[in-house]
Amino acid sequence: MRSLLLPLAAALLSSSAMAADSVAYSIVEGLTTEVGQRLAGTEADARARDWAVAHLKALGFANVHVEPFDMPVWVRGAETAEVVSPFPQKLVLAALGNSGATPEGGITAEIVAFSSLEALKAAPAEQVRGKIVFVTHRMVPTQDGSSYGYFGAIRRSGPAIASNKGATAILIRSIGTDHHRQPHTGVTGWIDGAHPIPAAALSVPDAEQLERILARGKPVTIHLTLTPRMTGTHGSGNVVAEVPGTDPAAGVVLIGGHLDSWDLGTGAIDDAAGVAITTAAAKHILDGPRPKRTIRLVWFGAEEPGGFGGAAYAKAHGTERHAMAAESDFGSGRVWQFRVSLADPKSPLVKDLTRVLEPLGVSPAEGEVEGGTDVGPMVLLGSPAMDLGQDGTHYFNIHHTADDTLDKVDPADLEQNVDAWTAMLRVVANSADPLARVPRKGG
Amino acid sequence: MRSLLLPLAAALLSSSAMAADSVAYSIVEGLTTEVGQRLAGTEADARARDWAVAHLKALGFANVHVEPFDMPVWVRGAETAEVVSPFPQKLVLAALGNSGATPEGGITAEIVAFSSLEALKAAPAEQVRGKIVFVTHRMVPTQDGSSYGYFGAIRRSGPAIASNKGATAILIRSIGTDHHRQPHTGVTGWIDGAHPIPAAALSVPDAEQLERILARGKPVTIHLTLTPRMTGTHGSGNVVAEVPGTDPAAGVVLIGGHLDSWDLGTGAIDDAAGVAITTAAAKHILDGPRPKRTIRLVWFGAEEPGGFGGAAYAKAHGTERHAMAAESDFGSGRVWQFRVSLADPKSPLVKDLTRVLEPLGVSPAEGEVEGGTDVGPMVLLGSPAMDLGQDGTHYFNIHHTADDTLDKVDPADLEQNVDAWTAMLRVVANSADPLARVPRKGG
Numbered sequence: 001m002r003s004l005l006l007p008l009a010a011a012l013l014s015s016s017a018m019a020a021d022s023v024a025y026s027i028v029e030g031l032t033t034e035v036g037q038r039l040a041g042t043e044a045d046a047r048a049r050d051w052a053v054a055h056l057k058a059l060g061f062a063n064v065h066v067e068p069f070d071m072p073v074w075v076r077g078a079e080t081a082e083v084v085s086p087f088p089q090k091l092v093l094a095a096l097g098n099s100g101a102t103p104e105g106g107i108t109a110e111i112v113a114f115s116s117l118e119a120l121k122a123a124p125a126e127q128v129r130g131k132i133v134f135v136t137h138r139m140v141p142t143q144d145g146s147s148y149g150y151f152g153a154i155r156r157s158g159p160a161i162a163s164n165k166g167a168t169a170i171l172i173r174s175i176g177t178d179h180h181r182q183p184h185t186g187v188t189g190w191i192d193g194a195h196p197i198p199a200a201a202l203s204v205p206d207a208e209q210l211e212r213i214l215a216r217g218k219p220v221t222i223h224l225t226l227t228p229r230m231t232g233t234h235g236s237g238n239v240v241a242e243v244p245g246t247d248p249a250a251g252v253v254l255i256g257g258h259l260d261s262w263d264l265g266t267g268a269i270d271d272a273a274g275v276a277i278t279t280a281a282a283k284h285i286l287d288g289p290r291p292k293r294t295i296r297l298v299w300f301g302a303e304e305p306g307g308f309g310g311a312a313y314a315k316a317h318g319t320e321r322h323a324m325a326a327e328s329d330f331g332s333g334r335v336w337q338f339r340v341s342l343a344d345p346k347s348p349l350v351k352d353l354t355r356v357l358e359p360l361g362v363s364p365a366e367g368e369v370e371g372g373t374d375v376g377p378m379v380l381l382g383s384p385a386m387d388l389g390q391d392g393t394h395y396f397n398i399h400h401t402a403d404d405t406l407d408k409v410d411p412a413d414l415e416q417n418v419d420a421w422t423a424m425l426r427v428v429a430n431s432a433d434p435l436a437r438v439p440r441k442g443g
Numbered sequence: 444m445r446s447l448l449l450p451l452a453a454a455l456l457s458s459s460a461m462a463a464d465s466v467a468y469s470i471v472e473g474l475t476t477e478v479g480q481r482l483a484g485t486e487a488d489a490r491a492r493d494w495a496v497a498h499l500k501a502l503g504f505a506n507v508h509v510e511p512f513d514m515p516v517w518v519r520g521a522e523t524a525e526v527v528s529p530f531p532q533k534l535v536l537a538a539l540g541n542s543g544a545t546p547e548g549g550i551t552a553e554i555v556a557f558s559s560l561e562a563l564k565a566a567p568a569e570q571v572r573g574k575i576v577f578v579t580h581r582m583v584p585t586q587d588g589s590s591y592g593y594f595g596a597i598r599r600s601g602p603a604i605a606s607n608k609g610a611t612a613i614l615i616r617s618i619g620t621d622h623h624r625q626p627h628t629g630v631t632g633w634i635d636g637a638h639p640i641p642a643a644a645l646s647v648p649d650a651e652q653l654e655r656i657l658a659r660g661k662p663v664t665i666h667l668t669l670t671p672r673m674t675g676t677h678g679s680g681n682v683v684a685e686v687p688g689t690d691p692a693a694g695v696v697l698i699g700g701h702l703d704s705w706d707l708g709t710g711a712i713d714d715a716a717g718v719a720i721t722t723a724a725a726k727h728i729l730d731g732p733r734p735k736r737t738i739r740l741v742w743f744g745a746e747e748p749g750g751f752g753g754a755a756y757a758k759a760h761g762t763e764r765h766a767m768a769a770e771s772d773f774g775s776g777r778v779w780q781f782r783v784s785l786a787d788p789k790s791p792l793v794k795d796l797t798r799v800l801e802p803l804g805v806s807p808a809e810g811e812v813e814g815g816t817d818v819g820p821m822v823l824l825g826s827p828a829m830d831l832g833q834d835g836t837h838y839f840n841i842h843h844t845a846d847d848t849l850d851k852v853d854p855a856d857l858e859q860n861v862d863a864w865t866a867m868l869r870v871v872a873n874s875a876d877p878l879a880r881v882p883r884k885g886g
Contacts, residue, residue, distance in 0.1 A: 087478065
């Protein structure tokens with residue numbers, strides 16, 4: 001068998017030779033191949049942490065360790081749906097994280113359809129009670145990903161709103177911009193004390209199919225089976241590694257991405273890319289002159305189900321002085337803009353960052369930096385913060401689907417990210433700006 | 444509820460208004476929406492025939508009827524696969540048509556990998572016996588779809604070759620050119636008396652994942668569950684409609700596509716598009732001056748599982764005089780070339796066809812016309828034949844997957860096909876060439 005395999009292996013190695021010396025690509029390739037999906041709090045997540053610790057130690061980082069925390073763990077079950085009438089056919093869907101369950105044999109109910117979250121909010125409860133709510137939308141791609149905030153509210157709060165109006169279940173059009181039979185999962189929240197009902201995303205083609213069926217004007221009945229469950233409290237953790245600085249009093253530069261992924265794909269763009277980019281950049285600093293500030297690299301745990309890793313980090317490290325906080329969690333598209341929040345808006349750091357990032361095609365942008373799910377809690381506590389904004393035009397074609405696999409990562413785009421993060425770290429870790437605490441609104 | 448639905452319906456109708464007066468698009472939209480998947484020999488296939496008869500009668504065609512036939516029917520069951528070691532993870536796959544089954548609890552075996560069908564053929568049986576064969580390849584898109592012939596052999600004959608060497612099961616890299624987690628099904632045949640073993644296609648990203656895992660050089664063990672089954676003999680049928688000609692002695696012009704689809708998608712490009720294109724073209728002739736020759740439009744049944752409809756047609760109509768046979772079964776990409784096989788290679792018909800097709804961007808090409816699965820049997824019996832060759836650059840991204848849905852059909856491309864077929868029919872149905880029987884090699 002070996003003699004048959006070796007030519008295959010050789011062919012593969014030569015085809016990826018371009019990326020063979022890339023720290024970043026080797027992390028994305030290794031983590032997605034040797035671990036694959038790594039849903040937070042599961043056995044795969046634990047294997048991912050082991051992989052991370054071994055890999056970060058092998059790269060030579062200091063102080064490599066896991067900071068464990070506990071979290072509630074939701075896991076997917078069976079998930080099927082069929083139009084019963086008027087046109088019998090199967091639909092492709094995926095339960096949302098924290099979805100409630102149907103009985104094992106499923107439920108059958110009529111659809112009540114809404115073209116927006118606002119329309120659902122406005123509907124009287126008697127129109128919804130006992131029915132399966134369907135909410136569709138017209139999300140289109142944007143370079144900065146900003147449409148996710150608006151349309152994503154359908155996933156985040158639609159299920160609770162439907163539940164509170166007495167809906168039996170809810171189906172949403174995937175929060176995605178592709179036309180593949182790949183539903184986009186993602187977490188929902190049972191706000192306002194809502195009872196968890198079965199909640200799932202139809203793939204975009206299936207949502208459009210259901211729209212066409214509804215447009216015929218006849219009552220539409222669906223049989224829906226979703227059997228996810230909460231499995232109780234389990235352990236997860238943040239994996240931490242450092243590039244020690246020469247001046248411990250100058251504050252920590254916190255960077256990272258998240259290690260966990262949704263369970264459908266292998267988490268290549270979300271977020272093996274982010275941990276890979278920030279690790280490769282930190283490795284460049286590690287291999288060069290020692291920086292003034294310590295760079296703390298965190299592969300955050302349990303971002304997807306609700307930011308448990310970011311919250312645990314802030315709880316453990318919130319009183320330490322942070323000079324900067326920045327995360328990479330928007331795929332592997334090229335960095336095209338940056339934002340920075342500093343105590344001193346006239347700091348020379350802004351010009352220094354512009355000087356090193358501009359040659360990479362990255363221009364400064366206005367607007368507040370919120371920092372994302374993982375470093376956001378530190379930003380709320382007053383840490384200076386940066387966004388290295390990536391091109392997300394194609395991100396929501398893939399985001400939270402089974403299609404989030406290695407082949408979606410362009411090695412050249414990944415390296416541009418590494419170059420931008422390396423340039424940023426060199427400047428920030430050595431800046432003469434004291435990088436003092438930023439007064440936050442109301443904080 | 445109606446008040447909520449109507450704005451949605453209105454929005455949908457206005458967005459597809461461009462195509463609202465298109466016979467072809469309305470067939471693709473209607474058949475894929477109101478029937479969906481229509482696996483030959485199943486209840487959905489029967490509903491599709493009812494839909495076809497009603498639709499063809501409503502369009503005003505003559506002699507609309509079903510010509511029934513019986514066929515063996517294979518149906519999909521459970522299908523899952525997991526890498527057990529060295530890197531536990533699920534793989535996405537779909538059984539091939541006519542696949543054998545594993546026990547309900549699945550099988551666990553080691554993988555033996557081959558980079559081509561030739562490599563599998565050359566392997567001694569002792570390397571394969573008791574193992575799960577994996578055959579990969581490097582199919583890339585071609586405009587004329589010609590790479591399908593070569594690479595498709597892995598699906599058509601790989602399983603029988605593996606079975607005859609004692610393999611437990613076979614997994615192939617999907618015969619496709621995309622990078623989505625959508626396996627490409629398709630029929631396989633148990634040639635040379637091979638015993639049916641479990642046979643499935645991995646999606647392209649999953650096949651590449653398995654290649655990477657194998658490239659690590661450790662033994663790879665898979666747990667595989669496939670529970671498809673043969674359900675016995677069931678009825679299917681060809682749906683026939685005609686545009687009557689003025690000269691019954693001038694021979695029939697046979698055109699069509701196939702009504703059945705694989706069970707994963709809704710059969711939009713394969714082959715609602717083909718029946719829609721040929722029907723819309725025939726409708727243009729029906730609405731114009733009566734042609735000399737009768738145009739016989741057939742929505743063939745049971746093409747996918749093995750060309751049962753085409754064989755049934757030839758058995759029923761093989762002795763009738765056919766002046767031309769042509770089918771549309773390569774998606775909805777634009778027609779870019781044509782080929783014609785005539786008894787008289789110097790017939791003025793070739794120039795006439797070139798004159799009407801050239802303005803549509805269609806140029807004449809050399810090469811024999813085989814006619815495809817449905818009209819191929821009539822071509823073998825000596826019918827003159829034509830290919831209106833479509834651009835298939837993107838066809839094998841979608842072919843035989845769950846992604847074969849309405850959104851993949853570009854209405855403008857579809858109309859260019861209708862224009863080409865209409866132009867062809869006007870010329871052929873009225874040509875002064877007697878369109879005599881073509882002597883076939885050995886026939």
